[in-house]
Amino acid sequence: MIQRFILLALALAFAATAEAADSASNAPGAVPGSDPGKGQKIAAEVCAACHNPDGNSAIAQNPKLAGQHAAYLYKQLRNFHTADGKTPERVNAIMNGMVAGLSDQDMKNVAAFYSSQTLKPEQAKSKDFELAQKLYRGGDATRGLPACAGCHGATGAGIPDEYPRIGGQFAEYSEAQLKAFRNGERSNDPNRMMRLVAARLSDAEIKALADYLAGVR
Ligand code: HEC
Numbered sequence: 001m002i003q004r005f006i007l008l009a010l011a012l013a014f015a016a017t018a019e020a021a022d023s024a025s026n027a028p029g030a031v032p033g034s035d036p037g038k039g040q041k042i043a044a045e046v047c048a049a050c051h052n053p054d055g056n057s058a059i060a061q062n063p064k065l066a067g068q069h070a071a072y073l074y075k076q077l078r079n080f081h082t083a084d085g086k087t088p089e090r091v092n093a094i095m096n097g098m099v100a101g102l103s104d105q106d107m108k109n110v111a112a113f114y115s116s117q118t119l120k121p122e123q124a125k126s127k128d129f130e131l132a133q134k135l136y137r138g139g140d141a142t143r144g145l146p147a148c149a150g151c152h153g154a155t156g157a158g159i160p161d162e163y164p165r166i167g168g169q170f171a172e173y174s175e176a177q178l179k180a181f182r183n184g185e186r187s188n189d190p191n192r193m194m195r196l197v198a199a200r201l202s203d204a205e206i207k208a209l210a211d212y213l214a215g216v217r
């Protein structure tokens, strides 16, 4: 009886996955009620100039969005957005302007679209990645630094919904974000998670980690 129930549940789950292939709404990290088809239109019209039509940006200052968890992308878009002239939760002059004209539904849709695209990952430049790998995998207990892998996964794929994919990203972008978390310029991380981590990193460690992230799989 129990076995039949499990089989039935599995079959239903499969059916749900097949149906969701179009809407991507049931995938891990997906945003319920999103329409990636409509998102593709926004991406082509508004975002492609900097993030490319498929989210594999060509310029290191513009982060890759392809394959990122939709829930994370949606959260960032909401954080860039501001109402009533208040300071947005994530401050960036370019992106604050870009989301100004988007509705909440637009943000869900474009997040779902970019999330559904396949990441073309960067490569690490340095072959000397031992220090970065040690910090990434194990942190450093002597100074209360947690392992990056604990939140972002062993391969950098992240853990939906909260923890973004960081593997394969441009090193320049990751370095800039780690420094922004460290000096508090970026402060949209729940419970100060990334600010507490970045506060314990030196410039050299940030550089090494950012390069490592570009290559981690
Ligand atoms: C003129 C260039 C430009 C355009 C057009 C643009 N972006 Fe961006 N985007 C950027 C830059 C630069 C950043 C990095 C901001 C920072 O350093 O914090 C960024 C960051 C982001 C992030 C954060 C990613 C992360 O990993 O945290 C998201 C999400 C995003 N953009 C989505 C969009 C969407 C959706 C559109 C279209 C509606 C768009 N962008 C249009 C330049 C652009």
Ligand code: HEC
Binding pocket: 063, 075, 135, 136, 146, 147, 148, 149, 150, 151, 152, 162, 163, 164, 165, 166, 174, 175, 177, 178, 188, 189, 190, 193, 194, 197, 209
């Ligand atoms: C306790 C959990 C936690 C740990 C440990 C952690 N992170 Fe994060 N990290 C997060 C969260 C949560 C975010 C997204 C914050 C937000 O919502 O904007 C993030 C965001 C980032 C980003 C920005 C991603 C983007 O697309 O903008 C980078 C880069 C990053 N982390 C690198 C690291 C590195 C390197 C380490 C290890 C030194 C690390 N993280 C350790 C939770 C963690």
